[in-house]
Amino acid sequence: MNAQVTVSLHSGPLSLSSQQPSQRSSLGGGARLVFEGVVRGQEAGRELRALAYQAYEPMTTRELRRLAEEVAIEHGVLGVHVEHSVGTVPVGGVSFRLIILGKHRAEAIAACDAFIARMKQHVPLWKLPVWADADADSDADSDSASTDDGRTDQPVG
């Protein structure tokens, strides 16, 4: 079985419209699982304004695709679709979306869990806090200017 895999990086928060509903029925799957990571307003008790995400392209996309294919085969799911932000994602924005299409709930849930756990350990993606009281700490700003992935430098509305 060849699973359908797509991977994309996007500057800034992910849009609502990219949930690819059209792929739903064509794959005939019984279970569609969408996981979204939403930027929280606090980290370690301190107020956040945003998170700044960094990638290292083309390695990041390649590793995400490799992971998606690996998880699809291991769990026998029909489709794995990955979207991840680079650059600044304000609090409340969606920075990550994973869509799993499978025949049954169990394998879709297992694939979702496995993908995210491994992504957080192995895929070249980083986040830095942009604090609400940002004068005191400009780590994220100074750092995002230093990546060689041009997309992380784009301001996002």
Next chain:
Amino acid sequence: MNAQVTVSLHSGPLSLSSQQPSQRSSLGGGARLVFEGVVRGQEAGRELRALAYQAYEPMTTRELRRLAEEVAIEHGVLGVHVEHSVGTVPVGGVSFRLIILGKHRAEAIAACDAFIARMKQHVPLWKLPVWADADADSDADSDSASTDDGRTDQPVG
């Protein structure tokens, strides 16, 4: 912590628009998980045209709400939103949607899995196949006309 819980039954397939994105940021959750059940084209190797869902109202809605609240407390999630079809859902249509909002992935995934497993064991909801070669077997038709839940009798386009 008081989780936000909503439960609704809908005649026919669920629409795409009811994914309640507006509740996303207000809850401040870090993880948003959407599970959708999609009607498959086959069951036991035989071609399906649709599934006919039955509920037993108001017990069905009450049991779904009870389960949502129970799972929310057990797993410490912020929101549980349940939508389920009654009546006919054609192949490819979405018959069930569960949205979990949580602070972290682990509890959102665990809550999703627990909700669905218990729903399939305890909640008064039934499905009957509507076969593509329906002349040979009109179980679903004769049965859907017999429920006391008027909504299951409505034809759905």
Next chain:
Amino acid sequence: MTVRVLLFGPQAALAGASALDVTVADAPTPTDLLAALSTQHPSLADSLGASRVAVNHEFADSASVIEPGDEIALIGMVSGG
């Protein structure tokens, strides 16, 4: 007494009816009702082990007593999702 039992989904299909009448001794419990259903409606017998009885839209425990006028439903073979 005679108790009318509502049926749904595959159990309604098995019985060929969405409701059945069952004859039981007065003041039956859900256990009594399931036993009578099994005897009087053999097409349902195999499915009753995993079934529960709802009385007035609430799951009833096996020792509760069914009164005349209660709405009785057989909740089995559920398959939401």
Next chain:
Amino acid sequence: MTVRVLLFGPQAALAGASALDVTVADAPTPTDLLAALSTQHPSLADSLGASRVAVNHEFADSASVIEPGDEIALIGMVSGG
């Protein structure tokens, strides 16, 4: 030889730079490189245990040899999602 190592995220913040030069013996392995980074850039030392080295955008196993001109990146403290 001198190897330029790209840094990202928290490790770039720790080092205060998005790239660092490291002096190593010729034909170093990733293990040699991590050891030299630890000595020459102590701010990164604690984070190197969970870090891997990418050579030309592929994770390198610890016995591979780094050639002049290879693009070297330190992949550690990742946190996608």
